[in-house]
Amino acid sequence: MENLDVMVLRTLRDWRRAGKRALLATVVRTWGSSPRPIGSIMALAEDGAVVGSVSGGCIEDDLIYRHTQAYAGKEPGHEMPSGAPGFVKYGVTADEAHRFGLPCGGTLELLLEYDPDAQALEQLVQALESGKLMRRTVRLADGAVALQEAHAPEELSLAGGVLVNTFGPEYRMLLIGAGQLTEYLATMALFSGFAVTVCDPREEYRGTWSVAGARVVSEMPDDVVLSFKPDRRSCVIALTHDPKLDDLALLEALKTDAFYVGAIGSRRNNEARHERMVEHFEMSAADLQRLRGPIGIYIGSKTPAEIAVSIMAEVLAVKNGVTLPRDMEVAQAKNLRAVQANDPGTVVCGVAGGR
Numbered sequence: 001m002e003n004l005d006v007m008v009l010r011t012l013r014d015w016r017r018a019g020k021r022a023l024l025a026t027v028v029r030t031w032g033s034s035p036r037p038i039g040s041i042m043a044l045a046e047d048g049a050v051v052g053s054v055s056g057g058c059i060e061d062d063l064i065y066r067h068t069q070a071y072a073g074k075e076p077g078h079e080m081p082s083g084a085p086g087f088v089k090y091g092v093t094a095d096e097a098h099r100f101g102l103p104c105g106g107t108l109e110l111l112l113e114y115d116p117d118a119q120a121l122e123q124l125v126q127a128l129e130s131g132k133l134m135r136r137t138v139r140l141a142d143g144a145v146a147l148q149e150a151h152a153p154e155e156l157s158l159a160g161g162v163l164v165n166t167f168g169p170e171y172r173m174l175l176i177g178a179g180q181l182t183e184y185l186a187t188m189a190l191f192s193g194f195a196v197t198v199c200d201p202r203e204e205y206r207g208t209w210s211v212a213g214a215r216v217v218s219e220m221p222d223d224v225v226l227s228f229k230p231d232r233r234s235c236v237i238a239l240t241h242d243p244k245l246d247d248l249a250l251l252e253a254l255k256t257d258a259f260y261v262g263a264i265g266s267r268r269n270n271e272a273r274h275e276r277m278v279e280h281f282e283m284s285a286a287d288l289q290r291l292r293g294p295i296g297i298y299i300g301s302k303t304p305a306e307i308a309v310s311i312m313a314e315v316l317a318v319k320n321g322v323t324l325p326r327d328m329e330v331a332q333a334k335n336l337r338a339v340q341a342n343d344p345g346t347v348v349c350g351v352a353g354g355r
Helices: 004-017 058-067 094-099 118-129 180-191 221-228 243-254 267-281 304-319 330-340
Strands: 022-031 041-045 050-052 086-090 107-114 134-139 145-149 157-159 162-167 172-176 195-199 215-217 234-238 260-263
Touching (some): 004 118, 004 162, 058 086, 172 221, 172 243, 180 304, 234 243
Parallel strands (some): 172 234
Antiparallel strands (some): 022 107, 041 050, 134 162
């Protein structure tokens, strides 16, 4: 699955290029609990087709009923509007919150842009597809749109008669190693909206790769990291257990703005990795603070599929700015269990049981 915002904007562009009337809905304010965060978007075509989401589905149904002929033929008052953008609010009362499936006390407000300009949408989509971070400014008086490349993600703002929303290129994940664990993790990353690249110079591993949608490359991992150019929407994860492949790639990744850099392995393997990097590559403890390992959250995972769930959960938490409790860290949890069992524990190097 690709980046949802890009998919919404690309579909909306295609509708408008084909001459279809359509609207773009943006969540601009929320009060209390809300099913979708501020900045979320969806597009609605005149025939009732919808892409994206602003709720769990009930609000989408109401918008379809209000603004298309899909449910009631040519019933007056349910055609697609035109003109300047307008606001609509859902969940103001308890009855409405229940009707629209909002959490208790939840309220959200949408900005509806009618018939967005196809050329402006084309420029935005092309910029996003080329990896640029873009700021989209909408003048509420007439719906005029201005586009500008942004240098950092920004929160949506609505002030002075102007809406400003930032759209970024898709999140990317670079996986070192093409083993079974990588296949599970790549699958989860793809349906979470990441573009996935898998690097493995070992032909015997690449030859059995079976996950469609992930790009597979054969160069040495450190060279791939350099060409990948990780940014703040990128993560790099080493999964081979082979220092010759993992270490240099991780060193290069730590020099970038990647939001997540980590490696699979046991607690002892993680300590040995740090020791190698300090001894042979003159890294300091401060240099290695961003290097995560053992990666994942502690869920008692034993199989490759469960370990992939654990890793993906941690990646998404970091991406979303969530600080996890320390007792959910693999090393912390296992150390605690060892103390409780009055047993220092054994270390197993491998996907199953080695974390």
